[in-house]
Every structure is written in C-alpha cells, then in structure tokens.
Amino acid sequence: MTIAAQPTHSPTPTRGGPGTDAPSEAMARELDAFRRLPALQQPVWPDRAALEAVATRLGEAAPLVLPADADTLRSRLAAAGRGEAFVLQGGDCAEIFAEASATRIRNKIRTILQMAVILTHGASTPVVKIGRLAGQYAKPRSSDDETRDGVTLPAYRGDMINGFEFTPQARTPDPRRLEQAYRISAATANVVRAFTQGGYADLRQVHEWNRGFMRNPAYARYERTAAEIDRAIRFMQACGADFDALRTVELYLSHEALVLDYERALTRVDSRTGHAYDTSAHFLWIGERTRQLEGAHVDFLARVANPIGVKLGPTTTPDDALALAARINPDNLPGRLTFVARMGAGKVRDVLPGLVEKVTAAGVSVTWVTDPMHGNTITSGTGYKTRRFADVLDEVQGFFEVHRALGTVPGGLHMELTGDDVTEVLGGAEAIDEAGLARRYETLVDPRLNHQQSLETAFLVAEMLRAR
Ligand SMILES: O=C[C@H](O)[C@H](O)COP(=O)(O)O
Numbered sequence: 001m002t003i004a005a006q007p008t009h010s011p012t013p014t015r016g017g018p019g020t021d022a023p024s025e026a027m028a029r030e031l032d033a034f035r036r037l038p039a040l041q042q043p044v045w046p047d048r049a050a051l052e053a054v055a056t057r058l059g060e061a062a063p064l065v066l067p068a069d070a071d072t073l074r075s076r077l078a079a080a081g082r083g084e085a086f087v088l089q090g091g092d093c094a095e096i097f098a099e100a101s102a103t104r105i106r107n108k109i110r111t112i113l114q115m116a117v118i119l120t121h122g123a124s125t126p127v128v129k130i131g132r133l134a135g136q137y138a139k140p141r142s143s144d145d146e147t148r149d150g151v152t153l154p155a156y157r158g159d160m161i162n163g164f165e166f167t168p169q170a171r172t173p174d175p176r177r178l179e180q181a182y183r184i185s186a187a188t189a190n191v192v193r194a195f196t197q198g199g200y201a202d203l204r205q206v207h208e209w210n211r212g213f214m215r216n217p218a219y220a221r222y223e224r225t226a227a228e229i230d231r232a233i234r235f236m237q238a239c240g241a242d243f244d245a246l247r248t249v250e251l252y253l254s255h256e257a258l259v260l261d262y263e264r265a266l267t268r269v270d271s272r273t274g275h276a277y278d279t280s281a282h283f284l285w286i287g288e289r290t291r292q293l294e295g296a297h298v299d300f301l302a303r304v305a306n307p308i309g310v311k312l313g314p315t316t317t318p319d320d321a322l323a324l325a326a327r328i329n330p331d332n333l334p335g336r337l338t339f340v341a342r343m344g345a346g347k348v349r350d351v352l353p354g355l356v357e358k359v360t361a362a363g364v365s366v367t368w369v370t371d372p373m374h375g376n377t378i379t380s381g382t383g384y385k386t387r388r389f390a391d392v393l394d395e396v397q398g399f400f401e402v403h404r405a406l407g408t409v410p411g412g413l414h415m416e417l418t419g420d421d422v423t424e425v426l427g428g429a430e431a432i433d434e435a436g437l438a439r440r441y442e443t444l445v446d447p448r449l450n451h452q453q454s455l456e457t458a459f460l461v462a463e464m465l466r467a468r
C-alpha cells in the first residue's frame with residue numbers, strides 16, 4: 001500500500017520508539033484464536049480470496065495510530081475513572097466516505113472542542129477528548145436484510161462493508177471497501193492532526209465560538225455559565241497564562257471494533273514493549289450486540305493492549321460485568337477498561353446501580369461512561385428513527401444520580417453528534433418537532449445531535465458536573 005498513513009499526533013511525554021512490527025507466528029496464532037469462535041454481526045463476504053488479499057495488504061500498511069499514544073490515552077482514562085478528568089467521546093453514528101471532507105471533519109472537531117471547554121469548566125478537571133472518528137465505518141444491525149417494495153437486499157452495514165444505495169450491487173459486501181476505509185481514515189487522521197495542532201484549537205478562539213452560540217436568545221438559560229467561563233479566561237489572562245502553550249489539544253480516535261478482519265489486519269506489535277496493539281484507533285469498543293463472553297470480539301480485544309470500551313445495555317447482569325472485566329482486564333489495570341452504560345432513560349436508575357455496586361465491591365478498576373443515545377431510540381409518527389433530547393438528558397441525569405448515591409465516579413459522556421445543522425433528534429431549545437425532522441435528516445443509521453443540541457448538552461451536563 002503506497003499511502004503514507006501518519007499516526008495521529010497526540011503530544012505525549014511517554015512516546016518511545018516509533019516502531020511497530022508484524023506479529024510473530026506464535027503471537028499471530030494467539031491473535032487469530034477469535035477465528036474459531038462465534039462472531040456476530042460479520043459481513044458475509046462473497047469473495048474470500050479478495051478478502052484475504054486485502055487483509056494481506058492491510059497487514060503491511062502503516063499503522064494509523066501509535067501504541068505509545070494509546071498508552072497515554074489509557075492513563076487519561078484511568079484519571080477519569082478516579083474523578084480527576086472527564087471523558088467526552090463523540091462523533092457520527094456512521095461516518096460516510098463521501099463526507100470525509102475537511103469542512104465536515106472540522107465542524108465535528110469544533111463541536112467537540114466547544115463542548116470540551118464548557119465541560120472542563122463544569123468538571124474543574126481536564127476533559128479527555130475522543131472522536132468517533134477515522135474508522136467508525138461499520139454498523140451492527142438489528143436485521144440482516146432490508147425490504148423495500150417487496151424487494152429484499154442485505155442491510156446497509158456501513159461504508160466499510162457495503163453501499164447505502166438500494167441495489168444488489170451496492171448492498172453486496174465488498175472487501176475493497178476495507179482498504180478504502182483505511183485510506184480515508186488515514187486522511188481523516190491527518191486533518192484531525194492539522195486542526196488540533198495548528199492553532200485552530202486555541203482556547204480563546206473556542207470560547208469566542210461559544211459566545212457566538214450564546215447570542216441566540218434560545219440559549220439565555222446558559223448565560224451564567226458562559227459568563228463564568230469568560231471571567232475564568234480573563235482571570236487566566238490577567239495572571240499571564242501562556243495561551244500559546246494551550247493552542248494544541250489531544251484528540252484521540254475511536255470506533256466500534258466490529259469487523260474483525262479489518263481490526264486483526266491492522267494489529268501490530270509495539271517494538272517498545274512487545275505487546276500487540278490494534279493500530280486502527282487509540283480506543284476500540286465492543287458493541288452491545290457483540291459482547292458475548294465466549295464470542296470472537298471479546299476474545300480478540302482481550303488480546304490487544306489498547307484501552308477498550310464495552311457497551312452495557314439494560315439486560316447486562318452484574319455477573320456479566322464482572323466476567324467481562326476479568327476477561328478483558330485480568331491485571332485490573334486502571335484505564336484499560338471503560339464500561340459504556342446505554343440503558344435508556346427509563347431503566348438507568350434501576351439497572352445501573354446493581355452493576356456499579358458489584359463491580360465496585362469486587363475492587364474492579366473501571367471507568368464508567370454514559371451513552372445516553374442508544375437506549376433511547378424511537379420511531380417518530382412520521383417514520384423517522386429518532387430520539388428525544390429530553391430522554392438523552394434524563395439518562396445522563398440518571399447516570400449522575402446513580403453514581404452520586406453510590407459514591408462512585410461518573411467518568412464521562414459518549415454521544416452521537418455532528419457539527420452540522422441537521423434535524424435528527426426531537427427537542428432542544430430550538431424545539432425540533434416531528435414535522436421538523438424532515439428538514440435535514442441525513443444520517444444513514446442513527447439520529448445525531450446537531451451542533452446546537454450538542455452545545456446545549458454540554459451546558460446542561462456542566463451543571464450536573466458542578467454537583468459531582
Ligand atoms: O448505532 C447503532 C444502531 O443502533 C445499530 O446499528 C442498529 O440499528 P438498526 O436497529 O437500525 O439496525
């Protein structure tokens with residue numbers, strides 16, 4: 001592969017030698033153990049020979065991230081688990097190849113940075129910023145097929161696998177898309193690096209954008225928080241803070257590790273430590289539909305040293321959580337394991353306490369994050385897959401209440417959001433209603449908060465964080 005995929009830069013004092021090697025034969029055998037286990041939600045590739053050729057080429061390609069940066073993220077997540085930082089993970093439900101333009105990527109980064117400033121103020125701790133970015137190209141689906149007007153075709157599973165267009169050709173899984181996903185992820189990572197290291201992330205500039213948001217009277221309720229941030233920045237200025245030193249930020253990359261052929265092909269051995277890392281992203285998570293203890297996803301991700309997330313839905317039992325922790329983090333390393341609870345607003349207060357209590361009592365080291373999106377999906381009367389902004393907020397509130405009651409740490413927020421002005425989620429101060437969804441509904445799978453709703457969420461969560 002000719003592309004020079006540069007690793008995303010995250011400034012880190014721990015960066016060692018840059019080397020990554022292909023796994024030895026013995027290590028490859030261990031990494032490949034997942035192939036003998038049941039793997040849910042995998043595409044049925046019609047051309048196995050083509051898949052193997054692609055996997056070989058990806059196996060020789062440059063890593064997208066460096067193991068040392070994944071280690072730094074692990075230490076940041078450990079801090080969040082102790083309440084010394086707060087995680088903000090956000091981005092598209094499904095990235096789209098055709099939308100990987102600099103403008104769209106910049107809008108997403110801008111939204112995450114804006115939210116992070118507001119949350120930093122609320123939490124009075126650093127915010128660990130992680131994008132669902134540069135690899136979020138595969139989706140688990142409820143159904144393998146989709147039927148339209150009596151015609152049934154394979155469901156769209158994300159641009160890494162097949163096309164959205166409803167034709168047999170587009171919907172047939174094509175392994176060449178794995179290579180396309182790799183190349184576009186490399187280009188996206190380059191844009192991320194340029195924006196996060198090139199002055200775009202300057203705190204004063206980000207605050208100025210937030211002031212722009214406040215000029216809309218719909219957001220008057222957040223005036224006080226905005227004014228406090230303003231005062232804090234002026235105070236820093238008066239004290240002679242070196243704002244130029246704050247012009248760069250760490251923004252880590254993450255996606256759901258769903259397509260195991262892709263994740264395995266990008267796995268390398270870190271020449272510093274001899275450990276295997278999945279170099280497709282700094283942080284990988286296992287989805288709610290693929291977290292079976294004896295399944296291929298858990299087996300594979302337990303064998304790579306990246307920080308790993310596991311989504312926990314409302315059917316998770318405390319014993320499930322303990323068993324997952326034992327499998328994925330047998331050494332109980334802080335920051336290695338993040339549980340992303342996505343219970344639904346109606347269930348979080350009932351189901352989450354049992355999990356947190358048992359995990360805490362067992363002395364298991366976990367960073368708890370809330371995903372208030374995936375348990376709150378509904379279909380509007382007009383037929384759109386959507387969510388109510390109020391439910392999203394209520395689940396976050398429930399997450400904080402549970403942790404407060406137990407004396408444990410609510411460590412972060414995992415959101416589906418975009419920097420654009422879409423109309424996919426109902427409500428918010430601008431009151432998107434059912435009729436309004438049609439105005440600009442663009443997602444190919446799940447509804448995302450738009451730019452305004454994302455900032456509004458940050459202000460509301462900042463209020464909750466102050467009480468943390
Ligand atoms: O974001 C993820 C979706 O909830 C998941 O892919 C399932 O979507 P579906 O129920 O539309 O198939």
Ligand SMILES: C=C(OP(=O)(O)O)C(=O)O
Pocket residue numbers: 093140256286287288289311342371374
């Ligand atoms: C599919 C997702 O979530 P979950 O596994 O929680 O349903 C997702 O985050 O894109």
